[in-house]
Amino acid sequence: MTDTATRPPQIGRIMHFALRARQANMFLVLLFSLFIGLVFGGFLIILTTPALMTSWGHFFSHPGGTISSSFNTIWFAYEQLFQGALVNFHSLRLLIDNPSKINLANVLAPLSGTLTYATPLIVAGLGLAIGFRSSLFNIGGQGQVIVGGVLALLVSISFNLPPFFQVTLEIIAAVIGGALVAGLAGVLKAYTGAHEVIVTMMSNYTMVLILGYLLITSVFARPGVHDGASKAIEVSGQLPYFLSHLNSALLLNFGFPIAFVTVLAVQWFFNRSKTGFQLLMVGQNPDAARVAGIFSRRSIIICMALSGALLGLAGMLKITGVDHLATPNFGGSYGFDAITVALLGRNKPWGVFFGAIFFGVMYTGGAAMQAFTPTNIQFSLSQVIQAVVVFCVATPALVIEAFRLRDGASLISTNGSGGWV
Amino acid sequence: MKLELRGITKRFGSMTANSNVNLVVKPGEIHCLLGENGAGKSTLMNILYGMLTPDEGQILVNDEIVTIRDPKDAVAHGIGMVHQHFMLIPVFDVADNVILGSEPVKPWPVIDYKTAIAELLVLAEKYGFEIDPRATVENLPIGTQQRVEILKALSHDASVLILDEPTAVLTPQETDAFMVILRSLKESGKSIIFITHKLREVLEIADVITVMRLGEIVGVTTPSETDERGLATMMVGREVNLVVDKNPATPGDVVLDVKDLFVEDERGLTSVKGISFEVRAGEILAVAGVQGNGQTELVEALTGMRRPSGGEVILNNVNLHGESVRKFLDAGIGHVPEDRQRFGLVLSLSISDNLVLDQLDDPKFHNRFGRNLKAIKLNGEQLRKEFDIRSQSAEEPVGALSGGNQQKVVMARELSRELKILICSQPTRGLDVGSIEFMHRQIVAIRDSGVAVIIVSSELDEVVALGDRIAVLFDGEIQDIVPPSTSREDLGLLMAGAYSREVSA
Numbered sequence: 001m002t003d004t005a006t007r008p009p010q011i012g013r014i015m016h017f018a019l020r021a022r023q024a025n026m027f028l029v030l031l032f033s034l035f036i037g038l039v040f041g042g043f044l045i046i047l048t049t050p051a052l053m054t055s056w057g058h059f060f061s062h063p064g065g066t067i068s069s070s071f072n073t074i075w076f077a078y079e080q081l082f083q084g085a086l087v088n089f090h091s092l093r094l095l096i097d098n099p100s101k102i103n104l105a106n107v108l109a110p111l112s113g114t115l116t117y118a119t120p121l122i123v124a125g126l127g128l129a130i131g132f133r134s135s136l137f138n139i140g141g142q143g144q145v146i147v148g149g150v151l152a153l154l155v156s157i158s159f160n161l162p163p164f165f166q167v168t169l170e171i172i173a174a175v176i177g178g179a180l181v182a183g184l185a186g187v188l189k190a191y192t193g194a195h196e197v198i199v200t201m202m203s204n205y206t207m208v209l210i211l212g213y214l215l216i217t218s219v220f221a222r223p224g225v226h227d228g229a230s231k232a233i234e235v236s237g238q239l240p241y242f243l244s245h246l247n248s249a250l251l252l253n254f255g256f257p258i259a260f261v262t263v264l265a266v267q268w269f270f271n272r273s274k275t276g277f278q279l280l281m282v283g284q285n286p287d288a289a290r291v292a293g294i295f296s297r298r299s300i301i302i303c304m305a306l307s308g309a310l311l312g313l314a315g316m317l318k319i320t321g322v323d324h325l326a327t328p329n330f331g332g333s334y335g336f337d338a339i340t341v342a343l344l345g346r347n348k349p350w351g352v353f354f355g356a357i358f359f360g361v362m363y364t365g366g367a368a369m370q371a372f373t374p375t376n377i378q379f380s381l382s383q384v385i386q387a388v389v390v391f392c393v394a395t396p397a398l399v400i401e402a403f404r405l406r407d408g409a410s411l412i413s414t415n416g417s418g419g420w421v
Numbered sequence: 422m423k424l425e426l427r428g429i430t431k432r433f434g435s436m437t438a439n440s441n442v443n444l445v446v447k448p449g450e451i452h453c454l455l456g457e458n459g460a461g462k463s464t465l466m467n468i469l470y471g472m473l474t475p476d477e478g479q480i481l482v483n484d485e486i487v488t489i490r491d492p493k494d495a496v497a498h499g500i501g502m503v504h505q506h507f508m509l510i511p512v513f514d515v516a517d518n519v520i521l522g523s524e525p526v527k528p529w530p531v532i533d534y535k536t537a538i539a540e541l542l543v544l545a546e547k548y549g550f551e552i553d554p555r556a557t558v559e560n561l562p563i564g565t566q567q568r569v570e571i572l573k574a575l576s577h578d579a580s581v582l583i584l585d586e587p588t589a590v591l592t593p594q595e596t597d598a599f600m601v602i603l604r605s606l607k608e609s610g611k612s613i614i615f616i617t618h619k620l621r622e623v624l625e626i627a628d629v630i631t632v633m634r635l636g637e638i639v640g641v642t643t644p645s646e647t648d649e650r651g652l653a654t655m656m657v658g659r660e661v662n663l664v665v666d667k668n669p670a671t672p673g674d675v676v677l678d679v680k681d682l683f684v685e686d687e688r689g690l691t692s693v694k695g696i697s698f699e700v701r702a703g704e705i706l707a708v709a710g711v712q713g714n715g716q717t718e719l720v721e722a723l724t725g726m727r728r729p730s731g732g733e734v735i736l737n738n739v740n741l742h743g744e745s746v747r748k749f750l751d752a753g754i755g756h757v758p759e760d761r762q763r764f765g766l767v768l769s770l771s772i773s774d775n776l777v778l779d780q781l782d783d784p785k786f787h788n789r790f791g792r793n794l795k796a797i798k799l800n801g802e803q804l805r806k807e808f809d810i811r812s813q814s815a816e817e818p819v820g821a822l823s824g825g826n827q828q829k830v831v832m833a834r835e836l837s838r839e840l841k842i843l844i845c846s847q848p849t850r851g852l853d854v855g856s857i858e859f860m861h862r863q864i865v866a867i868r869d870s871g872v873a874v875i876i877v878s879s880e881l882d883e884v885v886a887l888g889d890r891i892a893v894l895f896d897g898e899i900q901d902i903v904p905p906s907t908s909r910e911d912l913g914l915l916m917a918g919a920y921s922r923e924v925s926a
Binding site for chain 2: 281290
């Protein structure tokens with residue numbers, strides 16, 4: 001290959017442009033992934049709607065009618081998904097005609113639900129992305145979310161401080177708890193070589209079982225009730241809603257700005273902080289980091305602890321902002337959804353942010369789709385579309401090939417985490 | 422077999438790696454392909470071996486056009502290749518490696534080792550190789566491993582052998598033995614395409630020399646028509662200074678004092694066995710020796726990467742024994758590691774970031790918002806200009822640079838710190854003539870500025886050219902410290918383990 005400097009300058013400029021087009025290509029991949037997901041979902045809608053299947057049976061006598069009725073059904077379903085998750089056109093029109101508090105609340109309702117669902121996922125996704133970018137695979141999201149949630153609950157039960165201090169203390173407890181659990185995996189990795197995947201994965205089981213036990217102890221259980229749910233978080237310990245003056249049904253709470261600030265903080269951490277840069281170095285090339293005088297054991301522990309801290313925070317945001325009490329399956333699939341979100345966002349802070357919001361859209365939109373379509377198209381369809389999109393984003397080569405995009409396969413790596421997750 | 426490449430052109434995007442290349446290799450000919458890194462030699466050979474398809478042009482075997490889609494086609498047409506990095510499976514034995522992919526079976530699926538070994542021995546005897554078919558490859562010296570690679574190619578009835586930088590990994594003695602093998606292959610009618618950038622070897626063995634530059638053939642010549650200087654000029658496109666210009670050293674105070682140093686490798690075997698030496702400010706101590714005689718462990722101990730099991734490393738009267746790498750760096754030790762890609766650089770990060778890799782604590786790269794990206798970028802641009810690092814900008818990932826430019830990044834970074842001593846391990850391995858000249862000038866310049874320098878190299882030419890004193894390492898011990906005027910033969914003997922008194926006797 002020719003040495004860079006010996007290329008004529010105009011070719012250099014072209015190369016430069018090609019390198020910059022890389023970003024645009026990733027955007028195209030996302031766009032096409034979404035398209036593939038929606039088309040795939042469309043076929044499923046036809047297959048699962050009996051009326052449409054009957055109509056396809058008569059395709060040759062009424063081809064036009066078959067196609068248009070299928071298209072209308074699919075379009076209507078996706079319209080409900082979109083309006084249920086982002087903005088409802090009908091209420092938007094009402095708001096423009098008559099700007100009132102109630103109409104404004106109706107316009108904001110879908111987005112509020114989406115962002116509320118996305119909030120803990122943003123923070124959890126960021127926590128995992130920190131690990132993945134440093135080549136550490138924290139699979140213990142579920143357990144660390146539980147720890148964060150339980151400690152926040154414990155603070156809420158044990159103290160009765162003014163709201164601001166109560167919430168701050170909850171955050172501190174959750175962050176420290178998550179950091180300790182994941183940090184322990186980091187210590188084990190750094191000093192004994194125990195693989196963090198195994199350790200964190202086992203810690204999930206441990207935390208689920210500990211949670212199950214705690215919920216029947218007198219500290220957490222409601223006296224006399226045995227439904228497995230814990231005492232509730234007092235109002236002083238809840239994250240305040242910030243649109244409730246418009247309508248008490250708007251559940252968006254202060255967790256969202258916290259998540260937003262976390263995105264900025266992680267962005268800063270990797271771009272500007274010394275520790276963040278060291279983690280990147282250790283993650284990308286531990287040998288070179290050692291030659292440069294970086295103590296990689298310390299980096300491993302710091303990285304795992306930070307990752308766990310954010311997952312603990314995610315648990316706190318979930319329990320104080322959404323659930324307000326703990327149940328035996330509090331951790332749910334959060335730890336694993338967060339892995340997918342990190343993957344979807346390619347471990348970039350803003351990517352994770354929008355990836356989590358995409359999950360929120362599919363969740364609230366899917367529910368709306370099921371509720372408002374005449375044939376009650378199942379909620380799980382939205383999850384299928386989501387899965388197809390994630391699959392496509394994870395394999396850009398496939399999308400590039402399918403749509404004959406400019407040869408960018410070499411520019412876009414298969415994923416951002418070194419081929420592991 | 423006659424092999425011909427006609428009008429081969431290969432483009433990667435907007436870059437032309439090979440442009441209208443014509444090459445004829447006659448039967449029984451040793452054809453040297455010479456060129457700097459990035460001149461297009463490897464691309465050309467990868468096309469010939471079916472790993473790349475040319476955009477234009479044809480390949481002719483015995484004057485017939487053939488299509489080579491993959492290495493299997495190449496092998497079927499009698500073309501064999503020995504890669505620079507061996508494609509052997511270390512835990513298999515020699516016979517296993519040779520038959521891998523074309524195992525004789527009788528009855529299926531049992532491998533017929535008897536036949537395989539018999540054939541292997543016949544082949545080895547024919548070309549004068551001495552080889553034990555049952556030896557495990559990882560236990561064999563590099564030179565022998567290379568023979569296994571060659572045998573493997575020959576076992577597929579190759580009549581043209583492509584050897585990609587075969588001598589880069591060999592000791593002087595092994596290289597001599599290798600030349601004998603080449604000649605015997607030639608006598609039996611095999612054609613050889615020998616890729617290298619060592620001019621001395623080319624002149625010694627080649628029948629025809631083809632020189633490539635920037636993807637084009639810039640000259641075809643023979644050893645009798647040219648000399649080292651002529652070849653170097655052709656390769657680089659300008660006059661190259663093959664001899665390192667340097668004044669005699671003016672050694673100052675002792676900077677580094679190593680006393681009775683013992684170092685163990687990761688298996689716990691002692692690989693540095695009680696070494697003592699001093700290095701003074703303003704002098705270059707070259708450590709010569711065949712690879713694997715303790716150089717790696719010695720350098721690791723001197724840079725804090727490995728804790729010695731005994732002895733002392735004293736820098737400016739401060740004992741650094743057991744300190745962290747950070748302390749070693751802060752004490753003023755510069756380290757250009759042996760494997761730059763693995764130990765010297767983070768390939769995915771930009772040139773600028775790599776230029777501050779070990780200077781994260783330096784306040785000049787910080788402001789109150791964290792890392793001072795502007796200062797880091799500026800530093801990158803400055804060093805890029807100063808060290809002539811060839812790239813579009815300092816924000817390009819280091820992985821996109823050629824080997825020579827990557828090495829310049831490592832060197833630039835180390836020299837931009839306050840140094841007391843610079844330790845370079847294999848500073849010019851795999852670099853082309855132009856980059857070697859540049860590196861050598863830098864090393865001499867830093868010496869002249871009063872810094873102590875240690876060069877560890879298995880390249881005899883380099884050791885002799887740079888060293889003010891030469892320490893020869895064999896089996897973890899210093900055989901002798903000799904002046905650079907010592908003859909190559911004596912150095913070779915010292916490297917092979919003969920004590921200096923035997924040499925002088």
